[in-house]
Amino acid sequence: MSVLVFVEGLNGEIKKSSLEAASYGSQVAQAMGTTATAVAIGDVHEEALAKLGEQGISKVLYDADDRLKQFVADAYVKVIAKAAQQENAKVLVFSNSNIGAAVGSKLAVRLNGSLATNVTELPKIEGGSFTVRRGVFSGKAFADVNLSSDVKIIAVKKNSTDIISNGGGTATVEKLSADLAEADFAAAPKETVMQDTDGGVLLPEAEIVVSGGRGLKGPENWHLIEELARELGAATACSKPVSDIGWRPHHEHVGQTGITVSPNLYIAVGISGAIQHLAGVNSSKVIVVINKDPEAPFFKAADYGIVGDALEVVPKLIEAAKALDK
Amino acid sequence: MKILVCISNVPDTTSKINFTGDNKEFDKNGVQFVINPWDEYALTRAIELKEAKGGSVTVLNVGEADAEPNIRKALAIGADDAIRVNAHPKDAYFVAQQITAVAKEGGYDMILMGKESIDYNGFQVHNMVGEMLGIPSVTPAFKLDMVDDSTARLEREIEGGKEVVEVKLPFVASAQQPMCEPRIPNMRGIMTARTKPLKVVEPVGGEAKSEYVNYSKPEKKSGVKMIDADNAGELIKLLRNEAKVL
Numbered sequence: 382m383s384v385l386v387f388v389e390g391l392n393g394e395i396k397k398s399s400l401e402a403a404s405y406g407s408q409v410a411q412a413m414g415t416t417a418t419a420v421a422i423g424d425v426h427e428e429a430l431a432k433l434g435e436q437g438i439s440k441v442l443y444d445a446d447d448r449l450k451q452f453v454a455d456a457y458v459k460v461i462a463k464a465a466q467q468e469n470a471k472v473l474v475f476s477n478s479n480i481g482a483a484v485g486s487k488l489a490v491r492l493n494g495s496l497a498t499n500v501t502e503l504p505k506i507e508g509g510s511f512t513v514r515r516g517v518f519s520g521k522a523f524a525d526v527n528l529s530s531d532v533k534i535i536a537v538k539k540n541s542t543d544i545i546s547n548g549g550g551t552a553t554v555e556k557l558s559a560d561l562a563e564a565d566f567a568a569a570p571k572e573t574v575m576q577d578t579d580g581g582v583l584l585p586e587a588e589i590v591v592s593g594g595r596g597l598k599g600p601e602n603w604h605l606i607e608e609l610a611r612e613l614g615a616a617t618a619c620s621k622p623v624s625d626i627g628w629r630p631h632h633e634h635v636g637q638t639g640i641t642v643s644p645n646l647y648i649a650v651g652i653s654g655a656i657q658h659l660a661g662v663n664s665s666k667v668i669v670v671i672n673k674d675p676e677a678p679f680f681k682a683a684d685y686g687i688v689g690d691a692l693e694v695v696p697k698l699i700e701a702a703k704a705l706d707k
Numbered sequence: 708m709k710i711l712v713c714i715s716n717v718p719d720t721t722s723k724i725n726f727t728g729d730n731k732e733f734d735k736n737g738v739q740f741v742i743n744p745w746d747e748y749a750l751t752r753a754i755e756l757k758e759a760k761g762g763s764v765t766v767l768n769v770g771e772a773d774a775e776p777n778i779r780k781a782l783a784i785g786a787d788d789a790i791r792v793n794a795h796p797k798d799a800y801f802v803a804q805q806i807t808a809v810a811k812e813g814g815y816d817m818i819l820m821g822k823e824s825i826d827y828n829g830f831q832v833h834n835m836v837g838e839m840l841g842i843p844s845v846t847p848a849f850k851l852d853m854v855d856d857s858t859a860r861l862e863r864e865i866e867g868g869k870e871v872v873e874v875k876l877p878f879v880a881s882a883q884q885p886m887c888e889p890r891i892p893n894m895r896g897i898m899t900a901r902t903k904p905l906k907v908v909e910p911v912g913g914e915a916k917s918e919y920v921n922y923s924k925p926e927k928k929s930g931v932k933m934i935d936a937d938n939a940g941e942l943i944k945l946l947r948n949e950a951k952v953l
């Protein structure tokens with residue numbers, strides 16, 4: 382019996398959300414008195430894999446098949462299923478990313494397991510029961526869910542688990558080959574286009590997010606948002622109307638019908654704080670609101686607030702951020 | 708082209724969420740239910756494809772009779788007929804099994820869903836159904852077009868980018884914006900929806916694999932600390948020294 386963690390790579394490195402999943406998995410393994418193995422695919426260096434020892438992973442199975450550098454659900458599922466069988470894995474841990482949740486859902490069917498996505502806390506394991514807490518109602522509540530099948534599959538919400546580093550242990554890296562056939566690549570992408578983040582930070586992974594709403598008046602003022610983000614090492618985001626009118630690209634739209642973020646710090650500039658917007662950001666640890674209207678509903682959900690004109694306040698923040706020693 | 712669109716019946720986005728029975732059940736009292744917003748993208752795109760290529764659009768809900776007003780709404784928006792699997796949807800696995808059974812029976816070319824339900828936030832039913840049927844599932848997609856009669860071209864979002872995928876029919880996909888501009892029902896649609904067929908079928912056995920045992924709400928914020936606009940730079944210092952997030 383063991384715990385198996387799926388780790389995703391990007392440009393040779395392991396994604397932050399996967400380091401969180403690895404930390405989660407090794408803590409589950411410890412609670413169950415077993416070890417945690419990681420399975421990695423595609424675009425990641427072996428040195429990066431060995432370093433997963435810091436997150437408590439003892440062994441990494443790595444399938445270096447070049448065809449797996451891009452995401453192909455069926456092939457990924459086959460590789461992970463093989464690893465699960467080889468390790469006799471009873472708990473499988475993923476990041477709740479578009480890739481992690483997709484392969485996790487498919488594996489739940491294939492391995493006849495219980496699946497919980499959007500999981501925010503370590504499980505409670507008592508006697509025969511295994512209960513996880515997951516976010517429901519778009520950030521407005523949590524649910525405790527009992528996973529009853531023999532195999533349990535967990536997709537961990539980003540930025541809800543601390544990354545542990547137990548001081549430099551290394552994991553052994555072993556090759557894994559799942560004998561993939563042509564048919565496993567039938568739905569392979571024709572093309573993968575990565576956003577040019579201009580050296581910036583990816584929104585779903587970001588620890589700090591600077592977000593702008595209609596209060597910024599127009600795209601010509603967005604350099605303020607971008608500059609503040611750059612100084613803070615943050616990703617940029619926006620409200621729905623802002624992406625609807627085309628001031629910003631759609632992938633930046635956060636909220637109930639956009640993406641959900643849960644950074645350590647969310648700075649909302651000129652956003653009113655409609656309930657649908659809050660649904661996408663309300664699990665952020667610290668929320669800052671800058672709005673010229675003292676009655677803006679967002680202040681009720683904020684930790685820090687400034688009432689003022691964004692066009693005057695943000696330059697002051699940029700100046701103060703520049704003065705910070707980094 | 709036969710398209711199946713799966714719709715989930717969810718609390719309106721502005722709903723206050725409360726629980727009853729010792730926090731063991733969601734309190735539906737006073738809550739307005741709507742079609743899951745993402746499912747509206749799937750539905751509208753299905754109708755657009757039907758208008759362009761011919762065929763039919765069937766909507767499917769796994770749920771109890773209280774979902775029927777929203778099933779009728781989907782018919783009013785432009786679906787041709789509807790199926791309701793008469794069951795309390797216990798969990799995503801159960802729902803996926805019901806959708807799979809209906810899909811097998813109907814022989815659809817395309818099964819469209821929303822990206823995620825806004826109540827249980829699972830982001831899972833589409834991939835489960837794809838796996839159960841042994842056909843590709845492309846999720847979440849923000850673009851869907853037909854290349855020819857048997858091939859669709861989709862663009863799906865991945866963290867930090869997008870993928871362009873071409874798949875043969877049949878397949879499963881889940882929709883998110885900006886796939887299309889969701890339609891709202893017009894008067895004529897509402898009139899004709901009343902007479903469109905809504906078939907109620909019983910569930911195929913099917914087990915749940917998870918049990919919801921308790922609900923809770925996030926801790927309330929302790930209140931907002933206001934900083935004077937003239938002294939805005941002070942905020943950055945507080946974020947570093949007090950909140951310790953910089």
Ligand SMILES: Cc1cc2nc3c(=O)[nH]c(=O)nc-3n(C[C@H](O)[C@H](O)[C@H](O)COP(=O)(O)OP(=O)(O)OC[C@H]3O[C@@H](n4cnc5c(N)ncnc54)[C@H](O)[C@@H]3O)c2cc1C
Pocket residue numbers: 593594595596597619620621622623634635636637638639650651652653654655656657658661671672673674677689690691692720744
């Ligand atoms: C089904 C549904 C789903 C939705 N999903 C989402 C979603 O996912 N995400 C989302 O964001 N919205 C969503 N919405 C829309 C949401 O209800 C709000 O309309 C939207 O969030 C408002 O965006 P905003 O705050 O940028 O604009 P506004 O509501 O116009 O607010 C602008 C704010 O800027 C302030 N302001 C103006 N000038 C200045 C200035 N110079 N300096 C500082 N502040 C200024 C104003 O006081 C105001 O508070 C959804 C709505 C529906 C019905």
Ligand SMILES: Cc1cc2nc3c(=O)[nH]c(=O)nc-3n(C[C@H](O)[C@H](O)[C@H](O)COP(=O)(O)OP(=O)(O)OC[C@H]3O[C@@H](n4cnc5c(N)ncnc54)[C@H](O)[C@@H]3O)c2cc1C
Pocket residue numbers: 713714715716743745746767768769770771774796797798799802819820821822823824825826827828829830831832833919
């Ligand atoms: C404890 C509990 C109580 C529930 N009570 C109710 C209830 O009283 N009434 C009710 O209607 N639902 C109820 N649900 C069901 C819930 O709305 C979902 O159908 C199911 O849990 C899947 O949710 P998900 O977030 O995993 O879906 P996701 O995987 O996020 O959904 C993705 C897509 O799958 C499709 N889909 C999801 N659910 C359905 C469905 N039921 N029918 C058709 N298509 C669907 C939609 O297109 C959706 O956009 C309950 C669920 C639980 C766990």
